[in-house]
Amino acid sequence: MNTALQLYNTLTRKKEPFRPLSAPNVGMYVCGPTVYSDVHLGNCRTFISFDLIFRYLKYSGYKVRYVRNITDAGHLEGDRDEGDDKFAKRAKLEQLEPMEIVQKYTLGFHDVLRMFNTLPPSIEPTATGHIIEQIEMIQEIIKNGYAYEANGAVYFNVEKYSKEYNYTILTNRNLEDMLANTRELDGQDEKHGRLDFALWIKAKPETLMRWPSPWGVGFPGWHIECSAMSAKYLGEEFDIHGGGMDLAATHHTNEIAQSEACSHKQPAKYWMHTNMLTVNGTRMSKTAGNGFLPGELFTGDHPLLERGFSPMTVKFFMLQAHYRSTLDFSNEALDASEKGFRRLMNAVSLLDKLVASESSDFEVQPIIANCLKAMNDDFNSPVVIAELFEAVRIINTVHDGKGKISAVELSHLKKLMNDFVFDIFGLKDEDTSNTELNSVLDLVIDIRTSAKENKDYATSDKIRLGLQSMGIQLKDSKEGTTWNKI
Ligand code: AMP
Ligand code: ZN
Numbered sequence: 001m002n003t004a005l006q007l008y009n010t011l012t013r014k015k016e017p018f019r020p021l022s023a024p025n026v027g028m029y030v031c032g033p034t035v036y037s038d039v040h041l042g043n044c045r046t047f048i049s050f051d052l053i054f055r056y057l058k059y060s061g062y063k064v065r066y067v068r069n070i071t072d073a074g075h076l077e078g079d080r081d082e083g084d085d086k087f088a089k090r091a092k093l094e095q096l097e098p099m100e101i102v103q104k105y106t107l108g109f110h111d112v113l114r115m116f117n118t119l120p121p122s123i124e125p126t127a128t129g130h131i132i133e134q135i136e137m138i139q140e141i142i143k144n145g146y147a148y149e150a151n152g153a154v155y156f157n158v159e160k161y162s163k164e165y166n167y168t169i170l171t172n173r174n175l176e177d178m179l180a181n182t183r184e185l186d187g188q189d190e191k192h193g194r195l196d197f198a199l200w201i202k203a204k205p206e207t208l209m210r211w212p213s214p215w216g217v218g219f220p221g222w223h224i225e226c227s228a229m230s231a232k233y234l235g236e237e238f239d240i241h242g243g244g245m246d247l248a249a250t251h252h253t254n255e256i257a258q259s260e261a262c263s264h265k266q267p268a269k270y271w272m273h274t275n276m277l278t279v280n281g282t283r284m285s286k287t288a289g290n291g292f293l294p295g296e297l298f299t300g301d302h303p304l305l306e307r308g309f310s311p312m313t314v315k316f317f318m319l320q321a322h323y324r325s326t327l328d329f330s331n332e333a334l335d336a337s338e339k340g341f342r343r344l345m346n347a348v349s350l351l352d353k354l355v356a357s358e359s360s361d362f363e364v365q366p367i368i369a370n371c372l373k374a375m376n377d378d379f380n381s382p383v384v385i386a387e388l389f390e391a392v393r394i395i396n397t398v399h400d401g402k403g404k405i406s407a408v409e410l411s412h413l414k415k416l417m418n419d420f421v422f423d424i425f426g427l428k429d430e431d432t433s434n435t436e437l438n439s440v441l442d443l444v445i446d447i448r449t450s451a452k453e454n455k456d457y458a459t460s461d462k463i464r465l466g467l468q469s470m471g472i473q474l475k476d477s478k479e480g481t482t483w484n485k486i
Contacts, residue, residue, distance in 0.1 A: 002060035004376045008324060010170055010248060010271040015378055020239045021269060026062040027238030028054065029230040029268070031247055032124070034071040035105040036086040039112055040291030041314070041329070042277040042284035046244045048315060049274040049323040051118035053242070055424050056375050067233045068121040070109075072102040073128045073209050074201070074220045085219075088208045098208050102128070112294045115311040117426045123233050127225040131211045134220045134228045137262055138199045146261035150190035152202035152216035156257060158195040165260050167195075170248050170271060197254055199224050223254040230267060231259065241268035246283070248273050274323045279304070281328065292329070298484075299473060306331045308473055309338060310484040312430050316341040319381045319425055340389075345429045347392040348417050350399050357404035362394045364412035371420055384420055391416055430484060441467075445474070445481045 005018040020026045030050045033039050050068075057064050075086045091098040113120075127134075138154055141147040147156050158167060162175055182194045198221035203210040210217050230238065236259070243252065252271065259267040276283045279290045292302055300308030309317075317337035321327040367387050374383035391413060397403040405413070421427050444463060451459040464474050467483070475482050 001062065002376065004372075005056075005060060006376060006378055007270060007272065008378045009269075010273050011266075011268075013172070016270070018270070020062065021237060024061060024063050026057055026064045026240065027234035028057070028064055028066045028240040028242065029226070029234055029238065030066070030068045030121075030241075031226055031243035031251065032068040032070050033105075033109050034075045034086065035102050035109060036075070036090045037105060037286060038293050038295075039105075039109050040284055040286060041294055041297060042244075042291060044112060044116060044294060045277040045318050045327065046274045047113060048116055048118060048318050050242055051116075051426060052319070052323070052381060052424070053240075053272070053379055054119060054121075055426055056379060059419070059424055065123070065234065066121040067123045067125065067230065069226060069229050070102075070106055070124060070126045071222065071225065072099075072106070072126050074222050074225065076201075076222070085207065085209065088206075091208065099128075102126075115294065115298075116315050117311070117428050119426070125229045125233065127220065127229075128209070130225065130229050130232065131220065133232055134224045135200075135213050137224060137228045137231070137258070138220075139214065141199065141258060141261045144261055146257075147199055148192065149215050150192075152218060153190060153198060154200040154215055155191050155196040156199055156254070156261070157192065158197070158257070159193045161257050161261055165257070167253065167257060169256065169266075170253050173249070197221060197223065199258070223251055224258055226251070227255050227258040227262070227267070230255075231263070236263040236265045236267065238268055240270045240272055242272040242274070245273040245275055275326050277318075278326050278328045284329070299468075304331075307475070308484070309334045310430050312427055313338040313341050315425075315427060316344075319427075320385055322378075322380055322382055324378070340385075341427075344388060344392060344421065344427075347395040348421060348429070350395050351410075351414055351417065354395065354398050354405060354410060356407035356410050358406065359404055360406035360409040361403040362398075362405055362409055364391070364394070364409050364416060367391055368412065368416050371416065375424065381425070384425075388417070388420060441472070441483055445483070448474075449481065 001024055003017070006015045007018050008014070009016050030047075033043055054064060054066050073087065076084065087098045087101055090101050094101065096104070138147065141156065142149070142154065146161050147154050161167060168175060168178070179194055185191055185194055200213060200215055200218050200220055202216060202218045207219065209219055211219060230241065241252070248271075256266060259265065278284060282288060282290060284291050292304070294311070294314070296302040297305065297314060298308050298311060300306070313334060317334055318327065320337060320340075367390055370387045371384045374380040374387065377383075394403070394405070394413065398405045444467070448460045448463040451457075451463070467474060472483050475484070
């Protein structure tokens, strides 16, 4: 097992050696999507980052139980327990049942993550499937004196909790400042304290998703689902809890409070947060309206896009930044990633063609050691990519007959590429994964090129649009026509 791994813990604000509670088992919980609409590329960045972490932990010899939930109830539009229910609003808009909305966008989320070649989590529990567990947890919190009922709702008492525990442990904010910056309660408010948050919300007559509870008919607050489901599947104390950075200040802060108020234990040893994907410096989000859908990115069908980019190009673009750095989206950056990714894949495809010599001009072990060192340093994928391009240079030099490589070094080179490019990064070669498809497409592209030369644009358009409807995009350039899957 790998004992050299260091990871950044938001709880302590420093890098720490990774020491799981009961190695080789590792419990990891990551907050999943709220499935009332399509996931945007920003959401994908967070899930791709945790896929890298999941893959590397497995590669390092750990047996990981990775739990990633689906939020399918209890998410209101406002972050102060107010506003419309997002699912009900969407259901009205699309004239569907709320659970049809949940099903539609859960399937869409899975499709997108499959295109990015991420591994499925070990367990994917839903909030609606764990109402009883949430009610039981709320009862325990009330019994322990950290929550109160008011008119069919239940609120968490932040003031009482913060006298005994550190409510701002994740963000190090000052509680007085937080209070000063939080709107005063108006006379109608049932909450006792300004920072109190809902554990259970009373159903309004028009509320569609509702369940009976000891406090009347209603639905759970957003935060309680993750506390209840992480405890159920990973225990009261587990190793890693993750999500996007935007979740630390409220959602994760409240999760820690709920878990401690219930079991008197801080649930996760390591809290990990991924940084945001931005567009012109602004966080990509559903509400800001700058959220590209992955499908739009693959087809190029968006005003900010100059053309389409394939899923692996986009994934490679993301891996070129460290998961704790912001990453700004731009056409130029994606152009560069596409070139880099093709160079990497071309080199990988040359590996089997290289002929070993008696002696070697290159040593591959130091590159492997540097890659491991970079991954052990808080999953530093950009440094690994720089090292992989060193390997690309070796492959191309040997292929061009300008250098020699021995059989042993060649086998190291193959292992390096196999482990890091495919196992740990989860990349795949999009163009050569299916040789039959390649041959058929070569033929179809030839026919289209001839049709164009004969000015038979009806046929050439028919081929292009027909392929597009099958999920294959053609790209014409001076060098000829290429294709990618969309
Ligand atoms: P949501 O469906 O909004 O609850 O978000 C699902 C996950 O995506 C959460 O972990 C968020 O923190 C994360 N997320 C949201 N916006 C971005 C972004 N622009 N970049 C990276 N992650 C994001
Ligand atoms: Zn959560």
